[in-house]
Amino acid sequence: MPSRVFAAALTSLFFVLPLTVVQAETDRSIDEILEPIQLTDRVYYFYGSIEGRSPLNLGMNNNVGFVVTDDGVVMIDSGPSHQVAARIADAVADVTDQPITHVINLGSQDHRWLGNGWFLDHGAEIVALRRTVETQERYAASHMNRSTRNLGEAAMADTVPTVAPEPIDADRHELEIGGVRIEMIYTADAHFPGDIMVHLPQESVVFTGDVVYTERLLGIQRESDPEGKLANFHTLEALNPEIVVPGHGAATDLATARRDTGDYLEILVREVRAGLEDWETLDETVERLADLPQFQHLLHYDAWHRANVNQSYLIMEAK
Numbered sequence: 600m601p602s603r604v605f606a607a608a609l610t611s612l613f614f615v616l617p618l619t620v621v622q623a624e625t626d627r628s629i630d631e632i633l634e635p636i637q638l639t640d641r642v643y644y645f646y647g648s649i650e651g652r653s654p655l656n657l658g659m660n661n662n663v664g665f666v667v668t669d670d671g672v673v674m675i676d677s678g679p680s681h682q683v684a685a686r687i688a689d690a691v692a693d694v695t696d697q698p699i700t701h702v703i704n705l706g707s708q709d710h711r712w713l714g715n716g717w718f719l720d721h722g723a724e725i726v727a728l729r730r731t732v733e734t735q736e737r738y739a740a741s742h743m744n745r746s747t748r749n750l751g752e753a754a755m756a757d758t759v760p761t762v763a764p765e766p767i768d769a770d771r772h773e774l775e776i777g778g779v780r781i782e783m784i785y786t787a788d789a790h791f792p793g794d795i796m797v798h799l800p801q802e803s804v805v806f807t808g809d810v811v812y813t814e815r816l817l818g819i820q821r822e823s824d825p826e827g828k829l830a831n832f833h834t835l836e837a838l839n840p841e842i843v844v845p846g847h848g849a850a851t852d853l854a855t856a857r858r859d860t861g862d863y864l865e866i867l868v869r870e871v872r873a874g875l876e877d878w879e880t881l882d883e884t885v886e887r888l889a890d891l892p893q894f895q896h897l898l899h900y901d902a903w904h905r906a907n908v909n910q911s912y913l914i915m916e917a918k
Contacts, residue, residue: 626650629657633690639802661710668777671700677714680758684714705808706794707734709742716761727763730793786834787827803841811860813848815898819907829864
């Protein structure tokens with residue numbers, strides 16, 4: 600380290616990749632994913648596959664980060680299983696001799712926290728807000744079932760869903776570990792209830808979790824809140840970091856996060872709200888917003904965009 604992957608990461612921070620690069624992306628193996636990419640002197644991340652969960656990527660189609668402090672390593676999320684958590688720890692050990700002392704959970708999707716138990720067993724403290732933990736507990740069984748179905752029993756062997764033993768009953772929490780300030784920020788429910796962002800003000804880095812996607816279109820699920828996602832994005836803009844590490848897609852700058860996520864959320868929320876206020880039917884709103892060519896460069900646009908409009912309508916109508 601730094602390697603050719605680091606050089607590529609720096610390039611992606613300052614230059615917009617040709618659309619053909621994004622469109623040519625194929626699933627990457629867990630070995631490729633677990634090559635750390637250095638962002639600052641202290642901050643690294645593992646660039647997850649932007650394809651779906653698969654036996655090739657072992658369910659790690661999200662980004663996981665880590666911060667090397669003077670007193671130990673702080674993980675940002677723990678990966679999709681105990682097996683992957685162990686491999687993450689090995690990859691971190693290639694960068695630093697510091698032990699992994701803390702794991703912060705950004706959210707409750709399987710690939711963000713199902714590795715918690717492995718790290719807890721190996722001496723790390725699991726740190727999460729109570730809101731996040733409540734959602735993890737609610738979905739633990741279904742996420743384990745889906746991961747086992749998608750990845751196979753061997754990939755999920757020995758994985759036991761494990762939440763933070765002492766969740767933090769607050770919407771914002773600050774830690775200082777080894778000379779590094781770490782801010783955990785909840786603004787509103789986003790992809791899942793209780794999702795947070797992690798701000799490293801000294802490094803000018805924000806790990807957004809599933810508030811931000813780059814390279815691939817964000818998803819709106821039954822559990823999501825599109826208005827909450829947008830509120831979180833506005834919080835991100837107020838923090839004004841130099842580097843944004845999204846939940847999915849390459850680390851980038853704030854302008855690219857705005858292009859791939861913020862602009863999409865602004866249109867989605869504004870136009871669905873307008874449709875509801877004008878008494879449009881669901882089908883009318885979906886057809887009116889069916890074509891947003893400025894986002895067609897994003898992976899999964901053709902498959903997900905209309906579904907996002909549909910789901911946003913139903914969620915916002917029910918409020």
